[in-house]
Amino acid sequence: RQTVDSPSLNEARETLRRVWGHHDFRGLQAQVITEILAGRNAVAVLPTGGGKSVCYQIPAMLRPGLGLVVSPLIALMSDQVASLRQSGVAAARLDSNIPPQERAEVWRMIESGELDLLYVSPEGLSGGNLLERLTELRLSVIAIDEAHCVSQWGHDFRPDYRLLGRLAQHFPGVPRLAVTATADARTREDIRTQLSLEDAAEFVDSFARPELILSAERKDGSAHKRVVELVKARPGKSGVVYVGSRDGTEALAEKLLEAGIPALAYHAGLDKDVRTQRLEQFLEADAAVMVATIAFGMGVDKPDVRFVIHADPPAAIEAYWQEIGRAGRDGLPADGITLYSPSDMAWAYRRLDGRDMAPEVKQVQARKVRQLYAMLEGMACRALSVRRYFGEDVSEPCGQCDICLAPPESVDVTEPAQKALAAAHRLGGRFGRGRLVSHLLGTTKEVSDFESGLSTWGIGKEFSPQGWRDLIDQLLFEGLLKEDPNDGRPLVGLGDGEAVRLVYRGERRVALRKQLEKLD
Ligand code: ADP
Numbered sequence: 212r213q214t215v216d217s218p219s220l221n222e223a224r225e226t227l228r229r230v231w232g233h234h235d236f237r238g239l240q241a242q243v244i245t246e247i248l249a250g251r252n253a254v255a256v257l258p259t260g261g262g263k264s265v266c267y268q269i270p271a272m273l274r275p276g277l278g279l280v281v282s283p284l285i286a287l288m289s290d291q292v293a294s295l296r297q298s299g300v301a302a303a304r305l306d307s308n309i310p311p312q313e314r315a316e317v318w319r320m321i322e323s324g325e326l327d328l329l330y331v332s333p334e335g336l337s338g339g340n341l342l343e344r345l346t347e348l349r350l351s352v353i354a355i356d357e358a359h360c361v362s363q364w365g366h367d368f369r370p371d372y373r374l375l376g377r378l379a380q381h382f383p384g385v386p387r388l389a390v391t392a393t394a395d396a397r398t399r400e401d402i403r404t405q406l407s408l409e410d411a412a413e414f415v416d417s418f419a420r421p422e423l424i425l426s427a428e429r430k431d432g433s434a435h436k437r438v439v440e441l442v443k444a445r446p447g448k449s450g451v452v453y454v455g456s457r458d459g460t461e462a463l464a465e466k467l468l469e470a471g472i473p474a475l476a477y478h479a480g481l482d483k484d485v486r487t488q489r490l491e492q493f494l495e496a497d498a499a500v501m502v503a504t505i506a507f508g509m510g511v512d513k514p515d516v517r518f519v520i521h522a523d524p525p526a527a528i529e530a531y532w533q534e535i536g537r538a539g540r541d542g543l544p545a546d547g548i549t550l551y552s553p554s555d556m557a558w559a560y561r562r563l564d565g566r567d568m569a570p571e572v573k574q575v576q577a578r579k580v581r582q583l584y585a586m587l588e589g590m591a592c593r594a595l596s597v598r599r600y601f602g603e604d605v606s607e608p609c610g611q612c613d614i615c616l617a618p619p620e621s622v623d624v625t626e627p628a629q630k631a632l633a634a635a636h637r638l639g640g641r642f643g644r645g646r647l648v649s650h651l652l653g654t655t656k657e658v659s660d661f662e663s664g665l666s667t668w669g670i671g672k673e674f675s676p677q678g679w680r681d682l683i684d685q686l687l688f689e690g691l692l693k694e695d696p697n698d699g700r701p702l703v704g705l706g707d708g709e710a711v712r713l714v715y716r717g718e719r720r721v722a723l724r725k726q727l728e729k730l731d
């Protein structure tokens with residue numbers, strides 16, 4: 212139990228000024244720091260670039276004891292440690308890459324109480340005797356970075372993160388802070404349970420990026436021509452074009468060069484020196500176009516990126532927001548343009564099928580693919596869709612995305628939506644999406660008397676299974692239906708009660724961009 216007086220927010224602000232030279236806290240930083248300084252747990256969801264690190268770095272410096280930071284990426288860790296040291300903060304990392312001699316020196320500093328911040332990886336913490344040795348020390352704060360990795364509902368599940376739940380028992384009384392840039396409501400809930408943070412205050416900053424002008428369009432084939440057009444329409448501007456494959460980056464960069472555009476290709480298959488050199492070229496250029504795989508991104512901080520184009524769609528909405536978010540860092544308007552096709556979606560599913568991961572993780576990933584395409588194909592303001600996806604309770608359209616400026620033609624599907632909602636209601640949230648479809652069609656195999664006795668049994672014979680799946684995806688996306696994880700076998704139940712009632716009464720319409728596929 213802490214007995215010393217908590218350091219104050221004023222001291223924290225002085226530290227921010229002295230060490231980082233920032234004038235004041237921004238966003239929710241002050242609130243998060245106050246919580247930790249008072250010795251309480253917190254969960255903080257702050258957008259990328261929002262300044263998550265000082266939320267634990269400052270308490271680690273001000274509270275007595277060693278601050279422990281668990282971070283999944285060695286590259287990120289060494290960056291952070293290097294820049295902290297440059298600013299005169301006593302920080303170090305312990306991971307598998309640290310040679311024995313340095314390791315001994317780090318331990319000497321830990322044990323003499325010189326060190327303020329120790330960075331470790333989750334694997335590092337679970338292997339060897341690191342954890343044991345740490346339990347003998349006084350810790351000031353435990354920070355779990357990229358906390359969404361603990362959840363199967365996050366987009367980057369890492370089994371090693373599950374072990375971090377134990378930190379609560381090992382270090383009672385030490386405030387713990389889970390931080391991430393991406394966590395929808397379900398992932399946040401999971402973070403709390405998995406990391407024993409049930410009592411933690413939750414801080415969710417807005418994901419709004421009003422400077423981003425979003426659009427998405429269907430593409431034909433490889434989209435090279437369209438990308439060249441889009442880039443040519445933005446002469447003298449810097450941008451990033453994301454491409455799904457390494458070969459693709461080279462091919463498209465070539466096409467852009469032929470069109471007289473200063474383009475560079477970037478992917479993980481290139482020599483490290485070549486990569487560094489191209490990155491520097493891009494950062495320094497007034498106008499350059501980086502054609503890259505997603506290997507390009509971490510640590511790229513170019514304020515005047517005026518457009519991000521996805522020539523191939525991102526993996527999920529989390530990735531979409533992160534990648535698009537590299538545009539407009541200076542706060543000036545920037546475009547986020549996504550090109551996609553049904554075959555991209557099919558490919559995304561196929562690729563998941565081939566991957567070696569637990570079935571329940573695979574299902575979550577598949578759901579994320581569905582949600583991404585529901586957004587791309589959808590009828591709702593892009594910015595609003597994304598922010599709601601991240602759990603923000605907002606309803607004001609952005610007024611500048613393609614949907615807001617030119618609402619696409621749509622088909623009213625309110626009536627079939629009512630049927631699907633009624634069926635989900637009657638089935639009581641006990642079944643998944645496939646069963647809901649077979650129920651509507653009246654094709655459930657070995658149907659129980661209970662199910663065939665329901666008034667919704669077989670009421671949807673007009674549409675094909677695909678038609679119903681499309682509609683259910685849309686309803687899920689709009690929050691009219693919701694999926695319950697159920698250990699990887701998601702169950703579909705009714706979503707927001709008030710919204711569902713409005714649809715039942717016909718006061719809220721449901722629209723789809725395309726006609727539902729009919730059964731012949
Ligand atoms: P995140 O991890 O949330 O993406 P970082 O912690 O790396 O963000 O911070 C992003 C940048 O914002 C860093 O350059 C950091 O120094 C800066 N920053 C953090 N807090 C503030 C602040 N209160 N005022 C101005 N800049 C800040």
Ligand code: ZN
Pocket residue numbers: 592593594595608609610611612613614615
């Ligand atoms: Zn909009």
